[in-house]
Amino acid sequence: xxxxxxxxxxxxxxxAVDDLSLHIERGHIYGFIGHNGAGKTTTLKAVAxxxxxxxxxxxxxGKSMKTHALECKKIMAYIPDNPDLYEYLTGIQYLNFIxxxxxxxxxxxxxxxxxxxDMFDLTSDLAQPISAYxxxxxxxxxxxxxxxxxxxxxxxxxxxxxxxxKASHLLKQIMRDHCDRGGAIFFSTHVLEVAxxxxxxxxxxxQGKLIVSGKTQDVIGDESLEDVFxxxxxxxxxxDAH
Amino acid sequence: xxxxxxxIRLQGILLRQTKSSKKKGNSIGKLILLGLLFVYVGVVxxxxxxxxxxxxxxPFAMMGIEWLYFALMALFIILLCxxxxxFLTHHEIYEAKDNELLLAMxxxxxxxxxxxxxxxxxxxxxxxSLIAIPAFYVYITNVGMTMxxxxxxxxxxxxxxxxxxxxxxxxxxxxAHVLVKIHRFKTVISIVLFVxxxxxxxxxxxxxxxYLVWLVENGKSIAEAIEKTVFPLYHLSIALTKGNIGSFxxxxxxxxxxxxxxxxxxxxxxxxxxTSKPKMKKVIYKAKPMKxxxxxxxxxxxxxxxxxxxxxxMLNGAMGIILCIIAAGAVxxxxxxxxxxxxxxxxxxxxxxxxxxxxxxxxxxxxxxxSSISLEGDRFWIIKSLPITTQxxxxxxxxxxxxxxxxxxxxLSVALIYVTGIGMxxxxxxxxxxxxxxxxxxxxxxxxxxxxxxFDWVNETVCVKQSLPVVLTxxxxxxxxxxxxxxxxxxxxxxxxxxxxxxxxxxxxxILDVVLYQTIQTWGIQQFExx
Numbered sequence: 001x002x003x004x005x006x007x008x009x010x011x012x013x014x015x016a017v018d019d020l021s022l023h024i025e026r027g028h029i030y031g032f033i034g035h036n037g038a039g040k041t042t043t044l045k046a047v048a049x050x051x052x053x054x055x056x057x058x059x060x061x062g063k064s065m066k067t068h069a070l071e072c073k074k075i076m077a078y079i080p081d082n083p084d085l086y087e088y089l090t091g092i093q094y095l096n097f098i099x100x101x102x103x104x105x106x107x108x109x110x111x112x113x114x115x116x117x118d119m120f121d122l123t124s125d126l127a128q129p130i131s132a133y134x135x136x137x138x139x140x141x142x143x144x145x146x147x148x149x150x151x152x153x154x155x156x157x158x159x160x161x162x163x164x165x166k167a168s169h170l171l172k173q174i175m176r177d178h179c180d181r182g183g184a185i186f187f188s189t190h191v192l193e194v195a196x197x198x199x200x201x202x203x204x205x206x207q208g209k210l211i212v213s214g215k216t217q218d219v220i221g222d223e224s225l226e227d228v229f230x231x232x233x234x235x236x237x238x239x240d241a242h
Numbered sequence: 243x244x245x246x247x248x249x250i251r252l253q254g255i256l257l258r259q260t261k262s263s264k265k266k267g268n269s270i271g272k273l274i275l276l277g278l279l280f281v282y283v284g285v286v287x288x289x290x291x292x293x294x295x296x297x298x299x300x301p302f303a304m305m306g307i308e309w310l311y312f313a314l315m316a317l318f319i320i321l322l323c324x325x326x327x328x329f330l331t332h333h334e335i336y337e338a339k340d341n342e343l344l345l346a347m348x349x350x351x352x353x354x355x356x357x358x359x360x361x362x363x364x365x366x367x368x369x370x371s372l373i374a375i376p377a378f379y380v381y382i383t384n385v386g387m388t389m390x391x392x393x394x395x396x397x398x399x400x401x402x403x404x405x406x407x408x409x410x411x412x413x414x415x416x417x418a419h420v421l422v423k424i425h426r427f428k429t430v431i432s433i434v435l436f437v438x439x440x441x442x443x444x445x446x447x448x449x450x451x452x453y454l455v456w457l458v459e460n461g462k463s464i465a466e467a468i469e470k471t472v473f474p475l476y477h478l479s480i481a482l483t484k485g486n487i488g489s490f491x492x493x494x495x496x497x498x499x500x501x502x503x504x505x506x507x508x509x510x511x512x513x514x515x516x517t518s519k520p521k522m523k524k525v526i527y528k529a530k531p532m533k534x535x536x537x538x539x540x541x542x543x544x545x546x547x548x549x550x551x552x553x554x555x556m557l558n559g560a561m562g563i564i565l566c567i568i569a570a571g572a573v574x575x576x577x578x579x580x581x582x583x584x585x586x587x588x589x590x591x592x593x594x595x596x597x598x599x600x601x602x603x604x605x606x607x608x609x610x611x612x613s614s615i616s617l618e619g620d621r622f623w624i625i626k627s628l629p630i631t632t633q634x635x636x637x638x639x640x641x642x643x644x645x646x647x648x649x650x651x652x653x654l655s656v657a658l659i660y661v662t663g664i665g666m667x668x669x670x671x672x673x674x675x676x677x678x679x680x681x682x683x684x685x686x687x688x689x690x691x692x693x694x695x696x697f698d699w700v701n702e703t704v705c706v707k708q709s710l711p712v713v714l715t716x717x718x719x720x721x722x723x724x725x726x727x728x729x730x731x732x733x734x735x736x737x738x739x740x741x742x743x744x745x746x747x748x749x750x751x752x753i754l755d756v757v758l759y760q761t762i763q764t765w766g767i768q769q770f771e772x773x
Binding site: 045048049050052070071073074077078080082084085086087088089091092093096097098099100101102103104105106109110113114123124125126127128 | 524525526527528529531532533534535536537539540541543544547548551552619620621623624626627628629630631771772
């Protein structure tokens with residue numbers, strides 16, 4: 001579904017992402033872990049087509065992001081770490097805008113807005129301007145907008161930040177369902193317990209370089225993800241669980 | 243603590259003015275441009291007020307009411323500073339983004355308030371200098387001043403903006419109170435207030451000559467009225483013209499006391515006002531049948547909703563639309579006078595180009611596209627991550643400018659055509675030429691914004707007030723009408739007929755339209771994708 005090959009992104013001389021390669025298959029929830037400034041958001045933004053990159057290749061469902069950005073974007077959705085949405089629109093106007101962009105039919109959008117809106121307890125607030133929403137409500141709206149066109153690949157940057165426990169639980173369920181139906185999810189998180197339980201595969205990034213990746217069980221072994229992460233953070237050697 | 247807060251605010255202002263969004267450090271080009279802009283505005287205003295004071299000093303001296311000169315100077319300063327800083331005061335005090343952060347720290351409310359007030363005070367001193375400098379120069383060269391009077395003048399210059407601050411703080415307090423209660427109509431109220439003040443200003447400027455004559459003719463009775471009713475102004479004037487210390491003390495008390503009282507009252511209410519959330523009646527969503535739009539239509543609707551959501555953005559970016567409608571009304575009201583002018587045979591030859599230029603000049607204050615990229619701000623990720631071609635995104639921005647600005651120009655064109663009764667071909671030109679010009683400014687504004695986008699703003703108003711693309715677009719669009727007229731008047735009047743010149747200009751504008759649009763579709767697209 002997603003192939004990142006030797007991705008490098010520089011800010012002047014600083015390499016935010018350094019020769020990173022990852023393969024994400026359909027059906028997988030792939031967790032992306034690293035300390036602040038490790039290069040997670042930069043990688044996600046490059047995959048989402050928001051940020052141009054210097055070297056490497058990003059292939060989504062067999063198409064290159066460099067040459068077929070539009071086709072790539074049509075089958076994916078991106079949820080940023082800070083849901084800065086169009087505050088001048090109401091929730092329903094925003095969802096309709098996204099649905100118009102993805103050309104979701106009237107019937108489909110009505111069904112999905114009602115389904116996800118009810119699921120996240122946001123339906124009654126959809127007529128409110130987004131400027132009146134709390135952080136959590138904006139996050140919920142961003143999540144609903146991501147699912148409205150049924151993308152195959154979903155990119156999420158810290159999706160659980162700001163969500164209440166019920167919404168967090170729901171999101172985990174939806175993520176699992178999405179992947180069980182053949183989709184794929186690539187998300188970054190600092191909540192290691194969630195990553196450990198939810199992810200089929202995990203990648204850990206440090207100073208722009210991938211230091212470990214593979215099946216969750218292979219990466220953590222008998223330890224907790226937290227222990228593994230802290231050990232790897234102290235260790236400069238690059239390992240591969242495969 | 244107060245000094246630290248003031249320093250931070252000044253640093254913020256300086257950074258906003260000089261730092262380009264991507265490059266580190268200050269942009270020298272931007273500094274030069276800003277400097278030129280200040281010099282231009284300064285020269286225009288100082289020249290205008292200098293002429294005004296020059297025409298007043300002699301008759302007042304002859305009538306023995308020199309003091310009225312300084313009363314009028316103070317009155318002009320109060321008005322200019324009040325109108326110029328009223329909305330900034332509201333924004334700086336009640337809508338600042340760091341209010342909650344600072345309130346959570348062990349800082350006195352009065353210090354937070356004073357640090358914000360200081361920013362406005364600097365702006366007021368700039369406004370004041372446009373009036374005080376020519377007033378001082380004209381007076382000292384014509385009448386002369388003693389050292390004590392000069393000293394008092396300096397103190398007056400330093401303290402008068404404090405009185406204005408008291409007024410604008412009070413007004414912003416009332417405004418904040420009102421806006422908290424009627425948040426839904428914030429945009430409409432802001433527009434009505436702004437247009438009201440602007441109308442008042444325009445009316446005052448247009449009537450200046452009439453009032454000047456009236457002032458000179460009725461100087462004595464006005465002086466008596468001021469002496470009896472606005473006694474602080476009278477005492478200010480007596481202090482400056484006669485060096486009267488008693489009057490000077492009375493003026494100082496009148497200027498400083500309101501400031502101290504207002505600051506005290508505001509600091510008492512600051513926490514409540516700065517943290518009040520607008521009372522919004524919750525609208526419960528009721529599912530309705532939905533409509534599917536094309537992607538392009540959805541993009542244009544989004545652009546228009548964004549633009550119309552902020553009164554200050556609308557007023558700064560689309561003043562031309564409002565002026566076109568006001569001008570169309572004025573044309574209909576004064577149709578007899580216009581018809582009389584239009585019937586003069588020497589004028590008739592120039593009628594069509596003049597009408598075209600009129601519409602162009604009035605609508606040149608539309609700079610919507612010049613801030614449309616910058617206004618995306620931290621929501622830029624949305625359109626970048628969606629499957630939308632860059633061409634569609636840029637075209638939707640161009641379309642918004644055209645959809646909003648062309649009708650305003652057409653209304654004025656139709657009014658002019660109706661009143662002047664020009665022929666079919668001429669009417670067509672008066673309708674089409676302003677459209678071509680609107681497109682030119684539309685394309686130019688977008689290109690300039692693609693060249694210098696600004697995303698690191700805290701408030702959207704910064705994009706439309708302080709960004710280089712907007713300033714450049716404004717100068718070019720306003721200058722174009724003047725340049726077109728000047729080129730013909732100075733160099734081509736004996737070589738080309740006005741009709742030939744008009745058609746040549748139309749051809750040049752069409753060529754420029756095509757070239758700029760093509761540049762957007764090539765360089766512009768590349769530039770957008772690299773932002």
